[in-house]
Amino acid sequence: MRPPLRAMVLAGALALTAGMANAQSSVRIGMQLEPPGLDPTAGAAQAIDSVVYGNIFQGLTRFTETGAVVPALAESWTISDDGRTYVFKLREGVTFSDGTTLDAGDVVFSFTRAVAPDSQNAQKGLFAQIEKVEATGPLEVTITLKQPQGSFLFNMAWGDASIVAPESAATNATNPVGTGPYVLKDWIKGDRIILTARDDFWGEKPAITEATFQFISDPTAAFAAMMAEDIDAFIGYPAPENIPQFQADPRFQVLIGNTEGETILAINNRQPPLDDVRVREAIAHAIDRKAVIEGAYYGYGTPIGTHFAPHNPAYVDLTHLSAYDPERSRQLLAEAGYPQGFTTTLKLPPPSYARRGGEIIAAQLAAVGIKVEITNLEWAQWLDEVFKQRNYGLTIVSHTEPFDIGIYGRTDYYFNYDSPEFRAIMAELDATSDPEKRKALLARAQEHIARDYVNAYLFQLPLLTVARKGLKGLWANAPAAATILAELSWE
């Protein structure tokens, strides 16, 4: 009898509070995916960060809407001249939601836990350069790196680098205890998560006191829920085809921004004939990005010519290197010894950009003589066949981690790309902290992979947000998966 009773009491209480409290202080947010757990330091699902980042958990630094890195739990820091030692000064009076106080020990604990051999941190690489973490004062943490790392402060802003307390770390997945302004109120698995503002929050009290994350994976249901105003905002709206309808409706506002997702046609660089750079270039020239973006995402999405986000200041537009040119494509195939084309596989994960885009690209490749056999896969199968076993020729996927060009330096990555020159650029980048020099190095890195035609670069995945008019503070862009409730308010 327990579940329905609990649900009834809760829902009843909810209805009451919603009715009594100022309606302007609560918000209902739609999202497509439900997080599997709520511990951002133990799981790769972006949905975790979408709910908890900045709301329940905080790190030393944090991202802003533009992707800049600003202080969070660390009030300030100093960097030694050799770039190897970071001294963070923690904010005073910060408490976890279980009442305990944040001190340097918590930071040491969090990072030691993240790099430990039995760590379940999905982004262990963020901490790879850390040599040691020490508490050099009650509110002072000194981190020594193995070698200078230009992106260290950026790394510390990730949800995976959230600061957790030793007392609660083990149970954060179901009972999260963080330093943020909100706590978990209820989680109806498979349906919604309710966060409520902390009474004892150490910082400024947010305008929104209660937020419901409603998980609606089906685009038709998302459309209907939004139209009926059952939800106030849908972040990452899944059906681009409906956007014009919302734009035309005075009840709604539509935000079209960018994610960090470079959507690419990934190529297995070691599988013949794809190991021939001419063949890969031929593939790149065979693709009409405009048609792909139109068909897969209804025209939303910026074309990209390399693996880099166009809204990043260091971005270089290299789309001309892979302009749509089927004639050139045929010529290259002939040069490479495949005047009649060849046959390869195209394995597609579930998102509709991959499934729709895949069929379009298959048709475009067929036009220059490359026959592809499509297989639609579930994510788990894709991870196994494509990502782990590299049993694929082509695949379409969006790489949504921010600033992830570094994956081209990993020889064990599923692209099977191996370029000592590229790794040299990345090593130099890591050791450089001068912004202008970094920018120049990043430009070189972008061009290197574009000229090697490692993958065919399609478009930057857009972020579509539909919301009721009057809701302010939503992020149009998503430099990282996050829904910062404290920035929201109703006008």
Added chain:
Amino acid sequence: MMRRANLLAGALLSGLFVLAALASFLWTPHDVTQIAVPMKLRPPSAEHWFGTDQLGRDIFSMVMVGARISIAVAIVAVGLGMIAGVPLGLAAAARRGGWLDELIMRGNDLVFAFPAILVAILITAVFGPGAVNAILAIGIFNIPVFARLTRGAALGLWTREFCMAARVAGKGAARISVEHILPNIASLLIVQGTIQFSLGILAEAGLAYVGLGAQPPTPSWGRMLAEAQTLTAIAPHIAIFPGLAIVAMVLGLNLLGDGLRDLLDPRLSRVAA
């Protein structure tokens, strides 16, 4: 009178789809692999009788070609069920009450104990999606259907005089099963086969809908519906026509099955007109 009507309507309707499927090898109004994104989601018109889909392909042509996969998967799956199930049923009946009978019947129960859709999803998870695996998933559930039907019918025949006579004449159980029993239950099997065929079409559509089934660019009715689902709000026609095709095909086969039963087995028709 009604019997004839059933038979005729059923034969016409299902024949129409078989014809469309066959014709699609030679001709379709448009090329189903031809993607024309600017032409996407157009409502039905003189040019595109059923409109175009999310990638600008002609839905009428896709429905024609889709009939091929539906029919092929269903026929092979039912064939598989018959080829495996009928001998099992004959064997069980011949060894009535023995351990073989018990084993076969418990095996049947075991298959029936698994929800079909769950098995289908598990098969995809293990082997990946594809028409062959859809056939496998549907075929497995057809085996016990035919085994049970065959056993039941054969049991009755074993007590009949012609079987007794054959046994007295020294014929073995296997020979009697093939020479005397099988011909007598053939019409029953044909009727059941038609019904299973229609269930197979429904099952194939359901499997393709959840992602197990023929892979793109091969059009499939179930997958067309799955892809249409997000678009029903703005382009209902892409969800309606493939669905109607399934309904018409299944309806046709059911009517045909009923009609055949009436024709071949007048005893049954007394009850179910």
Added chain:
Amino acid sequence: MLRYSLTRLASLTASLLVASLVIFLVLEVVPGDPAAFMLGLEADPETVAALRRALGLDAPAPVRYLDWLGGMLRGEFGLSYTYKVPVAELIADRLWISLPLALYALALSTLIAFPAGIVAAARRGGPADLAVMGTTQLGIAIPNFWFAMILVLIFAIKLRLFSAGGFPGWGDPLAAMKALTLPAIALALPQASILARIMRSSLIETLQEDYIRTARAKGLTPAQALWRHALRNALIPVLTIIGMQFSFLIAGAIIIENVFFLPGLGRLVFQAITQRDLMVVKNVAMLLVLAITLVTFAVDLAYAAVDPRLRRR
């Protein structure tokens, strides 16, 4: 009867054991590592190995199988890999949607099928019979997921009378029932069609039995004969079918729950498979098999009680 029940019970236990082994083995060979799925693209192999240890995936297969069986016998179903909560709790939560949905659909299909079947049988060959037979013929031919889509299109998108999916919780029972209405209709349609046809043929068959003729000879009108005698006897096969349909409805709701985005058991198992939450998959699969097997068992026993000849099967 007792002997028959005991043998059936023994074979039931055996088939449940075989079923558990089949489920376990299938999930053993399913490609896709739960740990790798949870950690995503960037995780290093060491982290994945650590998570595998934490989930208990590194133990030898026979040990894990026996652990699972032992756990089930003690009523422990383990922790969900993804949600990190007891599987039993997840199942219990989801049952509060799937079970009411199945009952709702069953009630609807019975409410439609009984009158339709009776009318058709009583007016056999008449226009009512033809209408019922025609409609049910169509009902059987419609794939329920497509019917569901059409219902959404008409009632949720065009008329906006119902929501297209989701479940508000039982806090507001009326809203909850409303959310279950379209799914229940979609599920009930094919079932109602089958049931109506069986009701009709069963009634027609009974009406031709000798005792009905006797009753008629004693001066009962056809309607009286139907209501007083035939209906009761015709119900036996119909009730059997309802029993079978119930287990089917629980499992068959997988697709419908996905169309309407209802967080029920079917959706749980579907999601669990894509997320490789094998702990949930194997337990829910076993539960469904158990439910179906028990219903079949009960039906068999009921039949045997009615018809002693069957006991010798």
